[in-house]
Amino acid sequence: MLLQQIVNGLTLGAVYTLVALSFSLVMGILSILNLAIGELFMLGGFIGFSVIAANLPLPVALLAGMAGGALVAVVIGKVACEPLRDAPPITPLLSTLGFSIILQNIVTNVWGSDPLQLPSELFDDRLTVGSLSIGVMQIAVIGVAILLVGTLAWLIQSTSAGRALRAVAENRDVARLLGVSVGRIMLHAFALSGALAGAAGVLISLHYAAITPYVGVDTGLKAIAVMVIGGTTNVWGALLAGPLIGIAEVLTVAYGGSQMRDFVVYGLMILVLLLRPQGLLGGARSDLGQRV
Amino acid sequence: MSTYHAGLLADIGILTLGALSVYIILATNQLSLGNAGFMGIGSYLSSFLTVELHWPLTAAVVAAALSASVIGIVVGFPALRLKGIYLAIATLGFGEMVRSFLLVFTPMGGSGGYHGMQHVSLGYVWIWTAGILVVILVLEHSHLWLQMRAVHDDETAAGLVGLNTTLIKVGAFGFGAAVAAVAGALFAHHHVYIEPGNFGFERSIDFVLAVILGGSTVGVGALGGAGLLVLLPEWLRFLADWRLAAFGALLVIVLLTRRQGILDRPLLARLSFRGAGP
Amino acid sequence: MSDGSTDVLLRLDAVAKRFGGVRALSDVSMTVGRNRIVGIIGPNGAGKTTLFNLMTGAYRADAGTIIFDDQPITDWPPHRIIRAGLARTFQNIRLFAGMTVWEHVLVTQPPEGNVMRGLLPLRWSHAAVSARAEQILKFFGLEKYRDVLARTLPYGIQRKVDMARALAAAPKLLLLDEPVAGMNHEEADELRRLLLRLNEGGLTILLIEHDMAFVMNLCHELYVLDFGVRIAAGEPAAIRSDPVVLDAYLGSEAAC
Numbered sequence: 088m089l090l091q092q093i094v095n096g097l098t099l100g101a102v103y104t105l106v107a108l109s110f111s112l113v114m115g116i117l118s119i120l121n122l123a124i125g126e127l128f129m130l131g132g133f134i135g136f137s138v139i140a141a142n143l144p145l146p147v148a149l150l151a152g153m154a155g156g157a158l159v160a161v162v163i164g165k166v167a168c169e170p171l172r173d174a175p176p177i178t179p180l181l182s183t184l185g186f187s188i189i190l191q192n193i194v195t196n197v198w199g200s201d202p203l204q205l206p207s208e209l210f211d212d213r214l215t216v217g218s219l220s221i222g223v224m225q226i227a228v229i230g231v232a233i234l235l236v237g238t239l240a241w242l243i244q245s246t247s248a249g250r251a252l253r254a255v256a257e258n259r260d261v262a263r264l265l266g267v268s269v270g271r272i273m274l275h276a277f278a279l280s281g282a283l284a285g286a287a288g289v290l291i292s293l294h295y296a297a298i299t300p301y302v303g304v305d306t307g308l309k310a311i312a313v314m315v316i317g318g319t320t321n322v323w324g325a326l327l328a329g330p331l332i333g334i335a336e337v338l339t340v341a342y343g344g345s346q347m348r349d350f351v352v353y354g355l356m357i358l359v360l361l362l363r364p365q366g367l368l369g370g371a372r373s374d375l376g377q378r379v
Numbered sequence: 380m381s382t383y384h385a386g387l388l389a390d391i392g393i394l395t396l397g398a399l400s401v402y403i404i405l406a407t408n409q410l411s412l413g414n415a416g417f418m419g420i421g422s423y424l425s426s427f428l429t430v431e432l433h434w435p436l437t438a439a440v441v442a443a444a445l446s447a448s449v450i451g452i453v454v455g456f457p458a459l460r461l462k463g464i465y466l467a468i469a470t471l472g473f474g475e476m477v478r479s480f481l482l483v484f485t486p487m488g489g490s491g492g493y494h495g496m497q498h499v500s501l502g503y504v505w506i507w508t509a510g511i512l513v514v515i516l517v518l519e520h521s522h523l524w525l526q527m528r529a530v531h532d533d534e535t536a537a538g539l540v541g542l543n544t545t546l547i548k549v550g551a552f553g554f555g556a557a558v559a560a561v562a563g564a565l566f567a568h569h570h571v572y573i574e575p576g577n578f579g580f581e582r583s584i585d586f587v588l589a590v591i592l593g594g595s596t597v598g599v600g601a602l603g604g605a606g607l608l609v610l611l612p613e614w615l616r617f618l619a620d621w622r623l624a625a626f627g628a629l630l631v632i633v634l635l636t637r638r639q640g641i642l643d644r645p646l647l648a649r650l651s652f653r654g655a656g657p
Numbered sequence: 658m659s660d661g662s663t664d665v666l667l668r669l670d671a672v673a674k675r676f677g678g679v680r681a682l683s684d685v686s687m688t689v690g691r692n693r694i695v696g697i698i699g700p701n702g703a704g705k706t707t708l709f710n711l712m713t714g715a716y717r718a719d720a721g722t723i724i725f726d727d728q729p730i731t732d733w734p735p736h737r738i739i740r741a742g743l744a745r746t747f748q749n750i751r752l753f754a755g756m757t758v759w760e761h762v763l764v765t766q767p768p769e770g771n772v773m774r775g776l777l778p779l780r781w782s783h784a785a786v787s788a789r790a791e792q793i794l795k796f797f798g799l800e801k802y803r804d805v806l807a808r809t810l811p812y813g814i815q816r817k818v819d820m821a822r823a824l825a826a827a828p829k830l831l832l833l834d835e836p837v838a839g840m841n842h843e844e845a846d847e848l849r850r851l852l853l854r855l856n857e858g859g860l861t862i863l864l865i866e867h868d869m870a871f872v873m874n875l876c877h878e879l880y881v882l883d884f885g886v887r888i889a890a891g892e893p894a895a896i897r898s899d900p901v902v903l904d905a906y907l908g909s910e911a912a913c
Binding site for chain 1: 478
């Protein structure tokens with residue numbers, strides 16, 4: 088029923104929001120798409136799975152996923168993106184693609200290519216509100232996502248590191264002139280980006296009670312759509328667009344068949360790109376080029 | 380020649396065309412991450428013409444290319460409003476929308492795919508590949524291509540020195556779409572079974588990879604890159620389960636050390652014993 | 658300001674342009690007679706480059722009309738204006754990063770014959786275009802830089818390439834945006850002689866410049882802009898001693 092679908096959509100959307108923010112952080116700093124984020128997301132899920140399988144508590148799983156994501160993201164930033172920051176954006180984009188290929192290969196070798204199921208006891212708790220039956224896990228996913236987004240917003244707005252991040256995103260050269268250590272800020276941005284993606288991976292595995300090595304690509308691409316729709320680099324935009332797209336997707340599957348959902352999601356994205364270039368809540372504009 | 384090797388060579392030919400489709404559009408500084416969508420259109424349209432309407436193959440290929448070019452031009456106009464990475468993202472969206480559409484389009488099989496095409500030989504594939512490659516190599520020396528390069532280097536200045544940047548950029552999309560559609564038509568009739576999954580993001584990215592690796596500033600780079608992309612996984616077989624990681628690592632290394640790709644104009648000039656090019 | 662018996666090639670009538678709340682140009686009118694060399698001067702920020710951008714179609718005027726060669730070009734797109742015979746150089750040169758000097762004087766020329774000709778290799782099909790390109794290179798003394806990537810050349814040479822590129826389009830009116838900025842006395846003098854030769858050959862020239870000596874020695878008439886408004890117009894001798902003009906210059910921080 089409809090409310091049930093909306094809750095499902097919100098849960099999915101929460102995950103999209105986090106991955107979209109992961110993309111946004113890198114877009115803001117370097118104006119490039121880090122195509123490895125999908126695999127960081129996937130990696131987080133697998134790390135989380137291993138921690139849960141080792142009977143450790145969920146928060147540890149979450150932190151482990153975030154740590155793993157952050158660590159690998161920093162490696163990618165240092166090796167693939169930073170050296171290529173003056174190259175045309177297509178070069179670092181393909182470089183991150185290279186890393187995504189490497190990551191997926193590693194994961195399938197370590198964990199196998201079959202989906203892994205999470206212990207079902209985790210998902211037995213359900214909340215019943217009238218005719219609605221919501222898994223406690225779903226609430227947890229949404230709650231954690233909101234917490235993470237809030238933390239990110241606080242970090243960016245109220246800390247000096249966040250201010251430095253915004254300065255670099257605004258104008259790298261001026262930031263450098265003002266004494267900001269641009270290299271270090273990039274590191275922070277990548278680490279944050281990786282942590283968010285890793286967290287999202289743990290959360291999606293909790294939502295679906297399973298994890299597969301192939302979940303990265305599709306979610307990654309949809310998260311790019313979410314980022315653009317909300318407004319690239321706008322934190323609240325991602326928070327709005329994630330659930331929006333999550334619900335749109337879930338409703339399309341419920342009432343139109345699962346094959347149509349990509350059409351709807353990307354159709355919405357293209358509409359926004361053309362009709363409202365700054366995204367719903369205003370972020371980087373799609374119609375203003377980078378000056379060479 | 381074994382079927383296996385013939386298959387590889389056919390894949391190289393088809394990938395070369397796909398790479399060229401990206402190359403043409405990239406020559407005007409537009410990155411398209413959705414050319415697999417045009418390939419898919421070409422595949423399905425040509426298959427429909429040969430299987431349902433019994434058209435001769437070559438006519439079907441031409442019709443598919445022309446239709447795709449119209450769609451390419453339609454895509455090219457709104458694309459004018461988007462810059463850089465956002466254009467790339469929009470084309471990505473376009474590609475996914477085409478794939479998604481093909482999934483629901485049950486008259487052509489939907490997710491079950493489509494079959495019934497007559498198999499074409501390796502030779503036929505390469506007639507098209509070589510033909511289009513030669514056309515582009517000749518075109519690269521034309522006044523039109525010079526104008527494309529100007530638009531690529533500085534679109535605003537190009538407009539202000541008299542070039543019709545709209546025509547050039549939209550035209551590039553139209554031309555690129557046509558070439559991708561030919562690749563699709565050949566793919567359909569060589570593999571004799573197609574499904575929407577053949578024309579997703581991975582395919583679009585393969586095209587881009589081939590161009591960037593092979594050499595993004597010269598048309599023949601598409602050929603080199605296609606060869607590399609098809610043959611490398613074969614050469615890396617000895618690494619068994621780790622060959623994909625090795626491929627990824629190689630990709631990163633090449634991009635870090637030689638951004639313009641393997642072939643570029645100075646290298647080509649040296650290889651052909653000429654001075655600095657025309 | 659009388660044009661006397663000369664034909665008017667370019668006429669601006671009450672042209673205005675604003676950017677957000679800033680009025681960059683207000684009620685600017687001027688005429689450029691055929692075969693004349695006209696200069697636009699004024700302190701920094703007076704709106705001179707904005708005026709050029711309006712003339713070439715980069716911006717659209719909010720009010721007023723622009724007539725070029727008896728055609729109303731106010732709303733035309735840039736490439737149409739250039740094809741009608743109005744070409745420009747750039748304050749920051751803006752050469753094409755991947756192209757040689759030779760390619761710069763080829764690319765702006767309208768291709769010979771029909772569209773199909775434009776698809777054939779230049780070497781075979783475009784004899785007239787190549788000949789013209791050679792001619793232009795020779796005029797500017799750029800032959801030895803023919804196959805060099807234009808952006809790697811010294812600044813002064815790049816300026817010449819920018820001008821050569823504009824001339825390759827066979828314009829009737831050439832707009833020069835600060836053509837001698839950064840040049841030393843000899844280079845400026847050489848350019849002045851080149852421009853006089855071009856003018857003798859029938860080219861009408863309109864230029865923006867800060868270098869007073871250069872402008873005084875070259876232009877037949879001057880227009881002075883300040884804060885987006887035309888404050889004076891006339892022959893150089895008259896402008897030089899006009900108190901309104903002096904006030905505008907002395908009053909602003911940017912010296913010329």
